[in-house]
Amino acid sequence: MNYNKKTVEDIDVSGKKVLVRCDFNVPLKDGVITDEKRIIGALPTIKYLVENGAAVILCSHLGRPHNVLDEKLSLDKKEKKKIEAMPAEEQEAAKAEMLAKAAKDVKKLSLAPVAARLSELLGKEVALAADVVGPDAKAKAAALKSGEVMLIENVRFHAAEEKNDPDFAKELASMADIYVNDAFGTAHRAHASTAGVAAYLPAVCGYLIQKEISVMGKALSDPARPFVAILGGAKVSDKIGVINNLIEKVDTLIIGGAMAYTFFRALGNSTGTSLCETDKIDMAKELMEKARANGVSFLIPVDNIIGRTYDENTTYMRIYSDAIPDGWMGLDIGPTTQELYTKTIEGAGTVVWNGPMGVSEWEHFAGGTRAVAKAVAECGGITIIGGGDSAAAVEQLGYADQMTHVSTGGGASLEFLEGLELPGIACLLDK
DSSP: OOBBOOBBGSSSOOOOOEEEEOOOOEEEETTEEOOHHHHHHHHHHHHHEEEEOOOEEEEOSSSSSSHHHHHHHTTHHHHHHHHHHOOHHHHHHHHHHHHHHHHHHHTOSHHHHHHHHHHHTSOEEEEEOSSSHHHHHHHHHHHTTTOOOOEOOOGGGOOOOHHOOOOHHHHTTTTOSSSEEEEEETTTTTTTTGGGGGGGGGGGHHHHHHHHHHHHHHHHHHSSSSEEEEEEEGGGTTHHHHHHHHHHTSEEEEOTTTTTHHHHHHHOOOTTEEEEOOHHHHHHHHHHHHHHTTTOOOOSSSEEEEEEESSOOOOOEEEEETOOOTTTTTEEEEEEEHHHHHHHHTSEEEEEESOSOOTTTGGGHHHHHHHHHHHHHSSSSEEEEEHOOOOOOOOHTTGGGGEEEEEOOOOHHHHHHTOOOOOHHTOOOOO
């Protein structure tokens, strides 16, 4: 796949209406944004467009409105039974009331808080349309002048968004002259606002996607060596494609997290009650063999912090990897492994990290993730954090500013590292 894509700087935006797909899927508590990093991340592209005379129409999803509706209706089984026991003439009104309650929960996923915060950050009003492709959005878009910014309502209020419905995509596109995708976190999804609109408008990327594909693309195609990849997390099955792809590119592959225990079993070691995908043991053997055949150093933990149960306050102790007793489970890499991994990372020219080393949200089992985060932060090479839990860890530990790049997309980063085509990027114009 060609990742050399045109950007906002490669197209004339002056006097044009520009539809920008952002990632404003921010956490909310009682209608208040609790983490605005994704909004801050979108500002460079928005400001460039405003300063260059574009009329900017922003769009994004927030949460999963249809899941909220379905969940609400499926959970209210008692309510449904009550309704079914009512006289027939009362049932319709009761059903309508239940649906209204569910709809109220969905409305909590409105982008209104995002529009308000954007207005403050940009120092100008960002009007929120009451709909997505309805009369209010279209009227506001038609009236929008150069240098002005508006936000249409949550695109996932329409089921057609996630179905990549061409009619819905065409309606979105009808409001603009140019499409800009700056939402890397959703670039692996072929939805109407991430890929579908590109069939009807000239499509380029914003600064966020430009950085993602340039930094990660270079790491995969022409890395400074030694190239070290660190993969953690719970399941080997989630990372098989990534491991397969990286084995052909890296010098060292470091494995941590619960996925390590499937490799232990592949070596014939006991894993106690540790999470282990027994149906992936043969695959684990194949991956280790492939690493050997490619001359790749394949590192798995030599010691572990194990616990009696999967609980934050469980009894725990350190044990070597070939001696995990029955009734105990691995919950983090041990101190000897931390030292081994740190020394390996120290001399790297390029490091890519995706996935924690243990149950990093629990203090007794966070040491491995902390040690790796520190080593990557202090490494003199190119350092790339592949989104998700790894990104959250380096942010929380205060190392984010020391990394070359912290990806904004968990699933998208994984698919990128796996070498898969990302629909939201494939649809953009090539340079």
